[in-house]
Amino acid sequence: MRDAWLVALAAGAAGIANAEYHSPPSYPSPWANGAGEWAEAYQKAVAFVSELTLLEKINLTTGIGWESGQCVGNSGSIPRKNFRSLCMQDSPLGVRDTDYNTAFPGGINVGATWDVNLAYLRGKAMGEEHRGKGVDVQLGPVAGPLGRVPEGGRNWEGFAPDPVLTGQMMAYTINGIQDAGVIACAKHFIGYEQEHFRQGSQENYTISDSISENIDDKTMHELYLWPFADAVRAGVGSVMCSYNQINNSYACSNSYTLNHLLKGELGFQGFVMTDWSGQHAGVGDTLAGTDMDMPGDVAFNSGTGFWGANLTIAVLNGTVPEWRVDDMAVRIMSAFYKVGRDTNQVPINFDSWTLDTYGNEYYYAGEGYKQINQHVDVRANHAQVVREIGSRSAVLLKNVNAALPLTGREKYVAIFGEDAGANIDGVNSCSDRGCDNGTLAMGWGSGSDNFPYLVTPEQAISAEVVKNGGAFTAITDSGAIDEAKTIASQASTCIVFANADSGEGYIEVDNNWGDRNNLTLWKNGEAMIDAVAGECNNTIVVLHTVGPVLIEDWVHHPNITAVLWNGIPGQESGNSLVDVLYGTVNPGGKTPFTWGKKRSDWGTDILYVPNEGESAPQQNFTEGIFIDYRHFDKANITPTYEFGYGLSYSTFSFSDLQVQTIPAPPYVPFNGTTKSAPVLGTVLNATAYLFPDYIRRIEAFIYPWITSTNLKAASGDPHYGWPTSKYVPAGAQDGSAQKINPAGGGPGGNPALYDTVAKVTVTVKNTGAVVGDEVPQLYVSLGGPDDAPKVLRGFTRLTLQPGEETQWSTTLTRRDVSNWDVAKQNWVVTNYTKTVYVGNSSRNLPLRSTLLLKL
Structure with missing residues (x-):
């Protein structure tokens, strides 16, 4: 086995010795206790795991290897219990690598709806499709990346660069997925904010280690950890640790983020799964809090694993205590029972590696020929959900003299x-x-899936124009500028389409390695807009982008009468767009990010070139909590369009702000201890775990059996037998009762954080002539010198008839008005004056009131 098996976890947790940032060790890994809504599932899990052998427990935790099963990740099976391999499958917007599935809008579009009910419906529909394909764990939703840098390649998989908007969308998406009977996997934990160097070497740079995202404690709690706390409170069954390092400790080896923050402070009861090849040690990752490795092999198709037989050896030699493996298995099975997989599971009926009907069950090995794809149609009526989210996420940025909606x-x-x-x-x-x-x-x-079809804007608009008896022309050659000018000078209505794409770093598109190289439009977008607007005095621009782009140079052109952002809306793209363009749907989306005037306005950027003299690139989050609108506000930068902005075909007013203080008991740091770690089985001598003669080995498949009773020989590790103190940190094997984190004590943290401290009520009225949606937004100023001028704390989406008014009420919790105190290692409500703001964007907040708390 590679030397990495013996990577010193203490060194990994403490970080590089000469690094400015390090991650403190935190041991032992907290064991599940079935708190709250997990009680019944936990009891079932304990009963099930108590009947398993050590090898069966290890099979639960260990992937069988890349392309060794039909899913992108499969755990081992337990034939004696008639328990099949667990199926892990992308993606956060649908079932990846199959057919007859729905291509849903990206997370960024869900964020733009500001509608938690739509987040739930999308989650439920995606969960139903995963369930119908035989998937046990859907690898989504996404809160990491949060969106620190607008160029970040995978920002679109998540919802917004704001922890509250993202946290709410995470929670409702998780509820939807898990209500459908599938385990949701919140990812990527944590600080995964760029694609460059996420797994070390990239492009022409050869480096030994993945990038270290260096985050201070206050920023971690008030920004990046916040939406994961919401995910834990929603009962998420799984969390995926990310590729990057956090403060010079790999995410899946980081005892502070996994043991202290996630399992300790947030009280997470489910299981931690590695990202694919995100594991860097065996014993180290086990003790640091990782519960399942995916896809199971050290390198794809290597046939070697950090776990499998090596985890068996680690338990036999006492390096990994038996209670830790028991807890890993209990956490996995708790999530399994919590979502009802024992009653909802159907056979895996697709194959990730081919769409052929017949093929090899063990794709890499080329063995097990059978029917591997049953081509099950799981789409139901989900196209309706896609179309609704696509239209309700459209953000109308500009609309001069009611250029939109079109009349037909x-x-x-x-x-x-x-x-x-x-x-x-x-x-x-x-x-x-x-x-x-x-x-x-x-x-x-990997955040994508296959389209069953894609309705293009050209198809949908041409059908509408022809139906209405008009004339239509489409020029979709991005280089046909002269031709575009000619047609633009003749047309009565011109609609220009432009986009900007991004994605995961293992794919390069036009020299963009996941992250965008710039914030400009792709495929000659600006040139086409300029050409058409120069000839047509009714030019409408539609943008399909993964995030903000620079539009300041052309958006104010007098001939550009309307600008509509429609994100990445999925398979019903053209239909959703026509619904908005022709007024069937009144746009009510709000931009889930800020549109700056120039790239430097955001104050952050991708680290495109490794730091000199560092084995791992170092990205210091020196901006702290000040990303996106928080930075624009602090630096007093005027954006082109602010966070939360969006026009409507109607108009709305806000009035009568009322803030009612609700007395809450004092915040008391949680004080208590756990029970000792339960041990649910008996470890036999090494002979009982030898590879049996009756098992035929499949090439590159990862097994739990050992090859020799000589554990050193079985491990293949030249350093086997080193003193345990060299690579097992103090306390990591301690299964005795432990003190509970004072900031913890319940799902998402100390239960007192969620006490209601105020009720806010405002009157919203539709003052226009058509039915429309408005999104009242509640912001709070925490008042301190190191605080953002304001932070989002509440929102909803309302549909109002012309002239209709309604009262919108929401509440604030203690968490909403607290800061993280680094010295006290807990949340505190400071003595600074708190102010409440209400309006319909981060810069249009006509109502304000001082918040007088009774705590």
Whole structure:
């Protein structure tokens, strides 16, 4: 086995000795206790695991190897208990690598709806499709990346660079997935904010270690950890640790983030799963809090594993205590029972490696020929959910003299730009959507899935124009600038389409290695907009982008009458767009990020070049909590469009702000101890775990059996027998009762954090002539010199008839008005004056009131 098996966890947790940032060790790994809504599932899990052998427990925790099962990740099975391999499958927007599935909008579009009910419906629909394909764990939703840098390649998989908006969308998505009977996996934990160097070497740079995202304690709690706390409170069954290092300790080896923060402070009861090849040690990761490794092999198809037989050896030689493996298995089975997998499970009926009907069950080994794809259609009526989210996430940025909605009486409509049309090679021709050909409806990487079809803007708009008796032309060649000018000078209505794409770092598109190289439009977008606007005095621009782009140079052009952002809306893209363009749906989306005037306005950027003299690139989060609108506010930078902004075909007013203080008991740090770690089995001598003669080995498959009773020989590790103190940190094997984190004590942290401290009520009125949606937004100023000028703390989406008014009420919790105190290692409500603001964007807050707390 590689030397990495004996990586010193103490050194890994403490970080590089000469590094400015380090992650303190935290041991032992907290064991599950079935707290709260987990009680019944925990009891079932304990009963099940108590009947397992050591090898069966290890099979639960260990992946069988890349391309050794039909899913992107499979655990081992337990034939004696008729327990099949668990199936882990991407993605956070649908079932990846299969057919007859739905291509849902990206998370960023869900964030733009500001509608938690739509987040739930999407989650439920995705969960139903995963369940129908035989999936046990859906690898989503995403709160990491949060969106520290606008160029971040996978930002679109998540919801917004704001912890409250993201946290609420995470919680409702998780509820939807798990209500469908599938385990949700919140990812990527934590600080995974760029693709460059996430796994070490990239492009022309050869480096030995993954990037270290260096985050201070206050920023961790008030920003990046916040939405994961919401995920834990929602009962998420699984959390995926990320590729990057945090403060110079790998995420899946980081005892502070996994043991102290996630399992200790947040009280997480489910299991921690590695990202694919995110494991860097065997004993180390086990003791640091990782519970399942995926896909199970050290390198894809290597046939070697940090766990499997090596975990068996680690238990036999006493390096890993038996209670720790028991807890790993209990956590996995608790999540299994919590979502009802024991009653909802169907056979795996697809194969991630081919869409052929017949093929090899063990794809890499080329063995087990059978029917591997049953082509089960799991789509139901989910296209309706896709279309609704697509239209309700549309953000109207500009609309001069009611240019939109279109009336249907337009004489000659012309559309321009490659983004309006189809991928000429086929909708799924680029693996994992790794190209930007045709209209953009999904980013690239493992966060994607296959389109069953894609309704393009060209198809949908042309059908509408023809139905209404108008004339129509489409120019979808991005280089046909002269032709575009000619047609634009003739058309009565011109619609220009442009996009900007990004994705996961293992795919490069136009020299963009996951992260965007810039914030400009792709495929000649600016040139096409300029050409058309120069000739057509009714130019409408539609943007399909994964995040903000720079539009300041053209958005104020007098001939550009409307600008609509539609994100990455999924398979119903054109239909959703037509619903908005022609007024069937009144746009009510709000931008889930800030649109700066120039790239430097955000104050953060990707680390594109490794730091000199460092074995691992170092990205210091020196901006702290000040990302996106928080930074713009602090630096007093005027954006093109602010966070939370979005127009409507109607108008709305806000009035009568009322803030009612609700007395709450004092905040008391949690004081208590756990029970000792339960031991649920008996470890036999090494002979009982030898590889049996009756098992035929499958090439590259990861097994739990050992090959020799000589454990050193079985491990293949030249350093086997080193003193335990060299690589087992103090306390890591201690199964005695432990003190509970004072900031913990319940799901998401100390239960007192969720006491209600105030009720806020405001009157919202539709002052326009058509039915429309408005999103009242509640912001709070915490008042301190190191605080943001304001932070989002509440929102909802309302549908109001013309002239209708309603009262919107929401509450504030102690958590909403607290700061993280680094010295006290707990949450505190400071003595600074708190102020409440209400309006419909982060910079349009007409109502304000001082918040007088009774704590």
